[in-house]
Amino acid sequence: MVESQEDKVYTIEDEEPDASDLAGTEYEDIDDFPGPFWRDNGAASIIIKSLDEIKELLTKMIEEWRVVKKKLQAFYAEFPFFDEYTSPYEQDALAQEVFYEIIGDFRLLEHDLACCTRTAILMAAIDLEACVNRFCYFNLGEATTNAIERLNPTEKLTIIHKVLGLGDFKGTSQYEAVKALVNWRNAFAHGKCTDMPTRSLKDNHLSEPQKRPKPGDRLHEVIKCLKYYDVVYSHLNETSEHSYTSGHYHSDLRFIESGLEDLRTLWKAHANETGQSAVSDISMKEPQS
Numbered sequence: 001m002v003e004s005q006e007d008k009v010y011t012i013e014d015e016e017p018d019a020s021d022l023a024g025t026e027y028e029d030i031d032d033f034p035g036p037f038w039r040d041n042g043a044a045s046i047i048i049k050s051l052d053e054i055k056e057l058l059t060k061m062i063e064e065w066r067v068v069k070k071k072l073q074a075f076y077a078e079f080p081f082f083d084e085y086t087s088p089y090e091q092d093a094l095a096q097e098v099f100y101e102i103i104g105d106f107r108l109l110e111h112d113l114a115c116c117t118r119t120a121i122l123m124a125a126i127d128l129e130a131c132v133n134r135f136c137y138f139n140l141g142e143a144t145t146n147a148i149e150r151l152n153p154t155e156k157l158t159i160i161h162k163v164l165g166l167g168d169f170k171g172t173s174q175y176e177a178v179k180a181l182v183n184w185r186n187a188f189a190h191g192k193c194t195d196m197p198t199r200s201l202k203d204n205h206l207s208e209p210q211k212r213p214k215p216g217d218r219l220h221e222v223i224k225c226l227k228y229y230d231v232v233y234s235h236l237n238e239t240s241e242h243s244y245t246s247g248h249y250h251s252d253l254r255f256i257e258s259g260l261e262d263l264r265t266l267w268k269a270h271a272n273e274t275g276q277s278a279v280s281d282i283s284m285k286e287p288q289s
Contacts, residue, residue, distance in 0.1 A: 061109045120225075124229040131236055157174070230257060234253070
């Protein structure tokens with residue numbers, strides 16, 4: 001008699017998979033890559049995901065901007081605010097109430113964009129340090145890597161240049177790139193506003209910025225910081241003496257470069273469509289008090 005699914009008794013032993021069944025399931029493409037398998041921290045995947053989210057948000061913001069612009073034009077045509085019977089206070093109160101109702105959805109998208117750009121930049125700084133550690137391990141050896149593990153990426157790269165005979169690291173474009181990205185990461189990780197001076201809490205938190213960041217400013221910042229990441233990562237690939245960390249090794253760098261190119265294309269398309277110079281112009285002019 002055939003045993004029915006209901007009659008079959010399952011035990012813990014039955015449910016425990018054989019080790020051989022697991023072979024090649026999690027890392028089935030491992031044979032496609034040279035050298036030993038280096039398990040990373042997953043930061044690069046978060047960068048790629050954040051870039052996809054930024055692209056989606058920017059597309060939505062451009063569409064919402066078109067809607068908001070039409071609503072504002074209609075609103076100001078119906079309520080010019082400047083008749084002799086309306087006090088300045090009433091003008092401002094009505095303007096502010098209706099204005100923020102019209103641009104509310106746009107502001108939410110703008111907030112989400114700021115979150116995604118910061119995530120991408122922070123993960124780039126974290127992944128860059130992981131890339132430097134991997135480079136050190138395969139090019140300088142385990143003992144040296146352990147000895148300098150607590151140094152920051154700039155100091156590690158200075159040692160890499162000395163050991164490999166690459167000349168002084170300080171003063172190079174790669175030095176400026178890693179320094180800028182590390183400084184951004186340190187400011188953000190220590191609770192500072194990254195667009196303000198960090199020398200004191202008062203200067204950083206209690207002073208008004210010269211201008212409020214707009215969507216285009218957020219986009220420019222993430223492209224700039226990920227370019228820093230690209231410059232240093234590419235430098236490591238080019239100078240590596242080990243095949244596992246050379247330019248021939250598969251990396252997520254090309255996916256990040258592709259994501260940045262998509263953002264630039266979207267930015268340019270918007271500028272051409274609206275006749276504006278940059279996406280940073282996607283910002284409604286608020287009524288003056």
